[in-house]
Amino acid sequence: MDVRILQEAIHHLDPHLADHVNIELPLAEAVAQMQEVTSEHQRGMGALLVTQEDKLIGIITERDLVRRVISQKRDIKRLTAGQVMTAQPETLTAEDPIVFALNLMHFGHYRHIPLVDEENKPVGIITSKDIIKYISQFIKSI
Amino acid sequence: MPFESFVDDEISTMQEQLNESGRALETHEIQVPLGSIMHHVPSVLSGASVQDVINLMVSHDIGSIFVVSDESLKGVIGERDILLKVLNKLGDYANLSVDHFMKCDPLTLKPEDLLDTAIQHMAQGGFRHIPIVDDQHRPLGMVSVRHIISYLIEHFPQEVLTLPPKPIRNAMRAREGA
Numbered sequence: 001m002d003v004r005i006l007q008e009a010i011h012h013l014d015p016h017l018a019d020h021v022n023i024e025l026p027l028a029e030a031v032a033q034m035q036e037v038t039s040e041h042q043r044g045m046g047a048l049l050v051t052q053e054d055k056l057i058g059i060i061t062e063r064d065l066v067r068r069v070i071s072q073k074r075d076i077k078r079l080t081a082g083q084v085m086t087a088q089p090e091t092l093t094a095e096d097p098i099v100f101a102l103n104l105m106h107f108g109h110y111r112h113i114p115l116v117d118e119e120n121k122p123v124g125i126i127t128s129k130d131i132i133k134y135i136s137q138f139i140k141s142i
Numbered sequence: 143m144p145f146e147s148f149v150d151d152e153i154s155t156m157q158e159q160l161n162e163s164g165r166a167l168e169t170h171e172i173q174v175p176l177g178s179i180m181h182h183v184p185s186v187l188s189g190a191s192v193q194d195v196i197n198l199m200v201s202h203d204i205g206s207i208f209v210v211s212d213e214s215l216k217g218v219i220g221e222r223d224i225l226l227k228v229l230n231k232l233g234d235y236a237n238l239s240v241d242h243f244m245k246c247d248p249l250t251l252k253p254e255d256l257l258d259t260a261i262q263h264m265a266q267g268g269f270r271h272i273p274i275v276d277d278q279h280r281p282l283g284m285v286s287v288r289h290i291i292s293y294l295i296e297h298f299p300q301e302v303l304t305l306p307p308k309p310i311r312n313a314m315r316a317r318e319g320a
Contacts, residue, residue: 001172003298006298028230031225031229031230032230034225035225035226035229035230035231042268043222043226043268044222044225044226046221046222046225062221062222062224062225063205063221065221065224065225065229066196066199066200066221066224066225067200069229070196070224070228070229071196071197071199071200076229076230099298102291102294102295103295105288105291106291106292106295109288111287111288128270128287128288128291129264129268129270129287131287131291132261132264132265132287132290132291133264133265135261135265135294136261136262136264136265136266139172139258139261139262140172140258140262141262
């Protein structure tokens with residue numbers, strides 16, 4: 001496996017489109033969206049982007065939900081997306097090299113990285129699984 | 143400008159390093175045994191409550207837990223299972239048995255199996271975690287996508303650690319867009 005494959009742009013990972021919700025959306029509706037099983041998301045979604053005036057302002061991950069809602073026994077019906085999200089997440093663009101994403105995932109312990117355009121509008125999301133899938137093409141098959 | 147020339151120097155140094163021969167991750171580095179990179183994951187007994195699992199996830203800052211019976215691995219329960227099957231779907235889930243929500247009989251590998259095997263299984267099966275078990279099917283540890291990424295980063299220190307920090311990258315982007 002040649003390290004140069006990690007210098008390719010993130011769009012080579014074929015990122016998922018960015019599913020996003022408004023910061024004011026009731027959390028129950030955001031969670032329902034994450035739980036939805038589709039052909040693209042066969043086990044739901046582990047993260048949802050949060051926007052305000054179409055700009056990325058936060059991310060809600062399954063980890064946030066377990067730690068900030070479930071374990072604290074908070075009532076999901078009384079919360080909004082904005083009250084549970086991780087604010088101002090680290091972002092990349094689809095033109096950044098893949099190694100930037102590895103770097104953020106390793107040092108920031110993130111599993112999801114939002115992709116934004118030059119106006120900070122969400123355009124996609126990549127996960128650590130996308131990276132493993134990409135790398136798997138370049139190593140011995142089983 | 144001195145700032146821009148610094149960025150240009152950094153980028154060109156990075157490119158030179160990458161273009162040198164020998165920057166490949168050698169086959170033996172990908173073929174490291176999983177026993178050497180797996181990490182400890184706590185277990186609960188089959189029949190334990192969902193609340194026990196949630197408490198363990200939070201106290202150990204971990205995303206998935208082994209479920210065992212007679213020391214043998216029966217299943218794995220992760221944050222996604224809690225999100226999909228529990229949150230906002232069941233009124234009083236805290237005392238329900240984890241067995242209803244866990245993934246039963248997950249794919250497992252042995253500590254002597256190799257990293258490239260784990261990567262291929264994860265890519266093909268869409269798994270984020272693979273339990274590592276012994277010959278009696280007792281769980282020894284977990285190999286996760288996150289730990290594989292960390293392993294790769296640690297074996298590419300030059301390329302990763304010399305990346306320009308984010309403010310410089312943003313400045314680069316602004317300049318490129320100008």
